[in-house]
Amino acid sequence: MTENSVAPTRAYRVTVDFLSGGQCFASEQYDIEAEDPAEAVRLALIRAEDSIYDDPRVPDRGRHAHVVPVTDGDDPDPQSPCPPAARKPVCPDCGSDEIVRDATVRWDPDERGWSISGLFDNETCDDCGAEGDGFANWVAIAPKPHADRVLPVLPTAAPAVLETSPDHLPAEISSVQTTDATTYRLAIALLPPDRRAIFELHQLGGLPYSEIAERTGTSVAHVEREIGAALSHLAIRLQDDLDRSA
Template sequence: MDTNPTPGARDHAIRIDYLSGGERFATETFQVSITEHEDVNDVALKLARDSAYCNERVPALSCLFTIQSTDPDGPDGAPPGAGSPLISSVEPFDQAAAKPNTPPVLPQCPKCGDTDITRDASARWDRANQCWSLSAVYDNQTCENCGAEGNDLAIWVSLEPADRDDFLHAVADKLEDATLPDDPVFQLVIGAVHGTMTVDEAVREWGLANDIPE
């Protein structure tokens, strides 16, 4: 595979959208020349696997490929780019197969423990969709709570336990009150944040809801 035009090869444009939990967080585009011994789908997959965006720490990582022929001498005399683009979806790290019960995670600041982490990025105007489209995500991360920043600042923490009832009991254990899991208000408040907060964050959430000083 060659990303520069090659005599006797077929030219393609490959767009790769990187998704986390179905939400796009980065996009890359490539112009490649495919020889007769190569498969364009395999080439696209290798480009994705070699990308910095294909990081196994990204939860529910998947990629969406849009592959379009740009060869000036298309098959059967067809003009370049004729026909519908080939679109397919894959999981480069096959995370679902490797970790069938992997719990959700979220980034956490190692300085203050807060999970309100942002990451530098850039966007380009999408003429077709008439909106700003994320084009790149950079390494620098910032904690919006304490202001700490740096490349790969965040640590990834699990939202375990994955089971809602186990989560309620884990929060109740932290609060040292075994009666809380049976409290309807506790079930409503803490059950609503299951899957979006860590146990420690849920403890703080309960404290805020009941004006309990930290």
């Protein structure tokens, strides 16, 4: 009687980058049990075939995987080290990048969660409503401004006033008055990094929405929403500060 030996396995974390023209536009991570790194990569690439990003209509589609062993205490990083250049789908009618596709999800008893089981071909622009099967254009994304760059120097005296166009933003947040510039700087620093960068380009750099959209690789509608959200955040924080002072 012979005893069959089972090769030991270990945990690997595999990041699969989804490529268009050799440039990464999305990534997913998979935790894999395998005998060696090569087997982990093979299994991860099989799982990646079910990803919504593995779309045959992506120009010059490709995938790249890199793997690391998982040890106790490892903190998985959800962000992939994608190259800075990438592509995205945009609406051919209005230029917006708010493109959506419907999908079917099913409950996965093994994963104990919902998983995508199907993806519809129809694409819809959330901004203008244009739609069609594969109608979006894929364009290169311009590098975003560095989110952690130093805030411009603001005056240390006199109240700081934010002014914005009422044509694009609600009247209740079209002007925000704060007690001093220090409070104003601190409120800006608490904005999410991407929103803060867009806000600074407009309010402190004086750039129009169209130029900000071009620099950040987003749409004008997205820039408007981010600036509106930033002003709402600032209005609430500065009003709270005034209330506490009173």
